[in-house]
Amino acid sequence: MSIDEGLIEWVKEALEPLGTVTMRKMMGAATLYLDGVIFAVSDDGEIWFKADAESAAIWDEAGCERFTFTEKDGTVQVMNYRRAPSDVYDDAEAMQHWAQLAVEAGLRGAAKRRPIRSSAPPA
Template sequence: MAANAEFVSYIQEQLAPLGALTTSPFFGGRAIKYRGQQFAWIIGSTLYLRVDDATRADFEAEGAQPFKYTTKKGEVTVRKFYTAPEFLLDDPEQLLGWSRRAIEVAAD
């Protein structure tokens, strides 16, 4: 599923205070990068943020799910990207905070 252009624009607007972000095609969606490091991506109207072992529990506590897709051999789970918790989409300050954490994870 391709990234929803309107949703991509909305997220870019919300993340603008982070500074110079770039986007590019990625896995059928749009990658979002900060200083060349991919910290998020959008597929359809879903925002995924980069996680690591230290931040994954926070995402799971909010009901976020890892990215999954199906191949001929079965389902594949990508545990480096989790859905952004729903409340972030209505709270720009929280979205910026969680995105900053995703940027830190991507930089490591």
């Protein structure tokens, strides 16, 4: 696992019209955020965009495989990230299109995790 700093700079440049891309290093890879919303992971020179059940058909149609990894015990885990289409690496409009789809999945995921606040006054 490694972080390709040049790739991260390309993502920042390509997505500048949409907002600010930030990065957090995590387990040898980079988690990417657009205006605070997680939308991708970068690992070993590749981008993996956030996906969810609502966007799965679009990713499937584009032939974007799911992110998998093998644990120490040999168990294969699948995560809700999809391999970026090859055109995102040299076409800013393609990067923006796929990143926007991933941001939407990130927003839906964040909305599901927000705690429900009670309207009752504290005791």
